[in-house]
Amino acid sequence: MAGQTRRRGAALEEAILQAAVAELTESGFAGLTMDKVAARAGTNKNAIYRRWPNRLALGIAAYKQLATAVPLPDTGELRGDALELLRQANRHWSSPLGAILRDLLVAAGGATEFLAQLQDQSGDAAAAPWLTVLGRAVARGEAAPEVLHPRVATVAVVLLRNEFVVRGVPSAPDDVLVEIVDEVYLPLVRRRGEDAGQAPG
Amino acid sequence: MAGQTRRRGAALEEAILQAAVAELTESGFAGLTMDKVAARAGTNKNAIYRRWPNRLALGIAAYKQLATAVPLPDTGELRGDALELLRQANRHWSSPLGAILRDLLVAAGGATEFLAQLQDQSGDAAAAPWLTVLGRAVARGEAAPEVLHPRVATVAVVLLRNEFVVRGVPSAPDDVLVEIVDEVYLPLVRRRGEDAGQAPG
DNA sequence: CAACTAGGGTACTTTTCGTACCGTATTCGC
DNA sequence: GCGAATACGGTACGAAAAGTACCCTAGTTG
Numbered sequence: 001m002a003g004q005t006r007r008r009g010a011a012l013e014e015a016i017l018q019a020a021v022a023e024l025t026e027s028g029f030a031g032l033t034m035d036k037v038a039a040r041a042g043t044n045k046n047a048i049y050r051r052w053p054n055r056l057a058l059g060i061a062a063y064k065q066l067a068t069a070v071p072l073p074d075t076g077e078l079r080g081d082a083l084e085l086l087r088q089a090n091r092h093w094s095s096p097l098g099a100i101l102r103d104l105l106v107a108a109g110g111a112t113e114f115l116a117q118l119q120d121q122s123g124d125a126a127a128a129p130w131l132t133v134l135g136r137a138v139a140r141g142e143a144a145p146e147v148l149h150p151r152v153a154t155v156a157v158v159l160l161r162n163e164f165v166v167r168g169v170p171s172a173p174d175d176v177l178v179e180i181v182d183e184v185y186l187p188l189v190r191r192r193g194e195d196a197g198q199a200p201g
Numbered sequence: 202m203a204g205q206t207r208r209r210g211a212a213l214e215e216a217i218l219q220a221a222v223a224e225l226t227e228s229g230f231a232g233l234t235m236d237k238v239a240a241r242a243g244t245n246k247n248a249i250y251r252r253w254p255n256r257l258a259l260g261i262a263a264y265k266q267l268a269t270a271v272p273l274p275d276t277g278e279l280r281g282d283a284l285e286l287l288r289q290a291n292r293h294w295s296s297p298l299g300a301i302l303r304d305l306l307v308a309a310g311g312a313t314e315f316l317a318q319l320q321d322q323s324g325d326a327a328a329a330p331w332l333t334v335l336g337r338a339v340a341r342g343e344a345a346p347e348v349l350h351p352r353v354a355t356v357a358v359v360l361l362r363n364e365f366v367v368r369g370v371p372s373a374p375d376d377v378l379v380e381i382v383d384e385v386y387l388p389l390v391r392r393r394g395e396d397a398g399q400a401p402g
Numbered sequence: 403c404a405a406c407t408a409g410g411g412t413a414c415t416t417t418t419c420g421t422a423c424c425g426t427a428t429t430c431g432c
Numbered sequence: 433g434c435g436a437a438t439a440c441g442g443t444a445c446g447a448a449a450a451g452t453a454c455c456c457t458a459g460t461t462g
Contacts, residue, residue, distance in 0.1 A: 005458095006408085006409055006410080006457090006458050006459065007409080008407095008408065008409070008458090008459070008460085009408085012408090012409075033448085033449060033450085034449075034450065034451080035449075035450090042410095043409070043410070044409080044410055044411065044412085045450090045451080045452090046408090046409070046410075046411090046452095046453095047408085047409060047410080049451070049452085050408080050409090054450080054451080055449090055450070055451095102310075103310070105366070106307040106310065109303075109304070109307065115367070115368070149384060151360070151380060151381065151384060151385060152384055152385055155356065155360065155385060158359065158360055158363045159352070159356065159359055161363070161366075162359045162362070162363070165306070165362075165366070166316070167313075167316070179352060180352065183350060183352060183353055184352060184353055184356060184389065187389060187392045188385065188388060188389045190392075191388045191389075191391075191392060206427095207426090207427055207428065207439085207440060207441080208440080209427095209428070209429080209438095209439065209440075210439085213439090213440080234417085234418060234419085235418080235419065235420080236418075236419090243441095244440070244441070245440080245441055245442065245443085246419090246420080246421090247421095247422095247439090247440070247441075247442090248439080248440065248441080250420070250421085251439080251440095255419080255420080256418090256419070256420095
């Protein structure tokens, strides 16, 4: 009856996103229901569906609001940098935010159009810090130049993610991180320019 | 009215599982509904819920029926064996069966009690062939003995799985497999006993 | 000021899981 | 063999939750 000052456009969109973020942090993606988001934003599902085609799209948009960049480590040694990057990743995936990311990846279920939006947070963009850190190590002579390749550079973090997927652990113990670095990553990137395993004939 | 010869116990259980397997192969895990399985098995949901607590458990049980062991390669060279193992995994994950496995892992969502049942197919048991193949390579002098460790031995297959998760590809091209073997796996396991990256002090 | 657009309220359809009842066939203990 | 316990079959139901459809109304736009 009184002044209803109906929100529109960007204002309403922000309110919806903020409500989605709140639901996401409180209840995870599983608990993100369109009705609850609408209720919390003080609107209704219509307004949401006009902006996002489905629940997953809304979830991804809300997740992006939450994702934040972490500082690049620079300990002066590859081992320290690699461990710090792994610890950052471990913290992230152990956090409620990590659980949400996993749920979203799961819900995307290989749909490339959705995966592309999440890769900035989990995939290719994750390669950038590793390449930087590894580049410094190469300059220092700690690593062979031919390892400056995304596939090689990100081996450590891929192995750590594998721990989460396969073991379903809430958080990988630090031993595991150290093992990944010492048993796999450092030996891999330190190889001096031996014959790099070309096929025979 | 006439002789209904009602099935019980193991006979009924097999019928249900077989129906679940059929639904799984035809429609994937998403299409595996309790009602359809019951109808197909010529029974009703009661009989199912008496045996499996929920849809996921039934899906896992049905998947296990489908999973079959593959022969261990022995090409006489580590590179050939590794590539063959990767190609087997690639074929598996590209197949409808692989899609089902991914869906199940997704549905398990980190629940350890379910993950444990799937790890035989995707996780730890997958380490056994790699350790065998790698053991032969060590005996031949193709690999350093200290790499006979599950974490190191399975690096290649973990990287391949990562391709599926991150890229959402239906099937990894063979170049990727070759790259994983030549750029990562072989250099990693071939390291001669250098200083294995212990922490400084 | 009139026409158009976008929000709000609400109800509804659909799908599917999981549960509850109730009568009956089969098996098991005696 | 015979009665009691158990497991099946049929069916119906409750509970979410996604997504859709209308209709009315508040703002915006020209």
